[in-house]
Amino acid sequence: MKISVVKNILEANDRIAQQNRSLFDEHNLTVMNLMSSPGAGKTSLLERTIQALKEDISLGVIEGDIQSSQDAERIARMDIPVVQINTGGACHLDGNMIRDTFPELNLGDLDLLVVENVGNLVCPAEFKVGEDFKAMILSVTEGDDKPAKYPLMFHESSVLLINKIDLLPYVDCTVERIREEALKINPRMTIFEISCKTGEGLDAWYEWLKQEVRTRKKA
Ligand SMILES: Nc1nc2c(ncn2[C@@H]2O[C@H](COP(=O)(O)OP(=O)(O)OP(=O)(O)O)[C@@H](O)[C@H]2O)c(=O)[nH]1
Numbered sequence: 001m002k003i004s005v006v007k008n009i010l011e012a013n014d015r016i017a018q019q020n021r022s023l024f025d026e027h028n029l030t031v032m033n034l035m036s037s038p039g040a041g042k043t044s045l046l047e048r049t050i051q052a053l054k055e056d057i058s059l060g061v062i063e064g065d066i067q068s069s070q071d072a073e074r075i076a077r078m079d080i081p082v083v084q085i086n087t088g089g090a091c092h093l094d095g096n097m098i099r100d101t102f103p104e105l106n107l108g109d110l111d112l113l114v115v116e117n118v119g120n121l122v123c124p125a126e127f128k129v130g131e132d133f134k135a136m137i138l139s140v141t142e143g144d145d146k147p148a149k150y151p152l153m154f155h156e157s158s159v160l161l162i163n164k165i166d167l168l169p170y171v172d173c174t175v176e177r178i179r180e181e182a183l184k185i186n187p188r189m190t191i192f193e194i195s196c197k198t199g200e201g202l203d204a205w206y207e208w209l210k211q212e213v214r215t216r217k218k219a
Pocket residue numbers: 036037038039040041042043044045071118119120163164165166167194195196197198
């Protein structure tokens with residue numbers, strides 16, 4: 001009985017996510033659902049990415065947090081449209097919450113909408129919001145055992161960004177092990193090694209993302 005309740009919630013969410021998806025498609029909009037545990041570097045990656053791409057691509061951001069508007073304030077400083085969702089306790093965003101932001105966003109003006117999910121390595125992976133793809137960040141300070149211990153997010157994500165590689169000399173973490181374990185779970189995953197502090201590895205990420213946006217614009 002308990003299982004069927006959970007299943008119903010996920011099915012109801014899938015329906016709303018599908019409606020969101022149809023609306024995004026009408027606008028040839030690329031939507032990325034960005035996930036990670038707290039502090040892995042989601043907002044830092046967005047700040048870097050916005051800075052690098054905003055001349056070529058029209059970006060918007062939805063910020064998801066349990067509480068506070070600090071991340072939205074960081075993004076607003078970069079002069080692009082941003083909406084903050086406070087879940088008030090929920091550990092993930094869902095289709096409904098995303099739909100509620102539409103009156104605040106001019107979807108027709110955007111090429112790329114990024115949804116920064118609530119910091120959590122588990123729950124966000126279970127809920128679609130209408131995205132084209134999920135991307136996740138794992139920072140090297142979290143440890144190279146994380147793919148094996150938290151496989152769902154790795155399974156659901158098309159992209160893995162291994163962040164904070166500038167800290168590798170100080171932590172016991174092997175990037176090769178992260179790669180191997182992640183690819184065991186999801187062999188199709190595209191992996192980038194980056195530092196949002198130094199900028200290392202980010203050019204390849206920008207190119208990949210621009211290509212994703214271009215492909216949908218032409219569709
Ligand atoms: N050394 C180092 N620090 C980083 C890097 N990327 C992010 N940080 C730092 O890590 C901390 C968390 O970064 P955020 O970008 O706020 O992380 P987040 O994933 O958005 O955090 P939540 O939204 O709270 O889940 C900040 O102090 C950043 O300056 C990096 O590549 N190297």
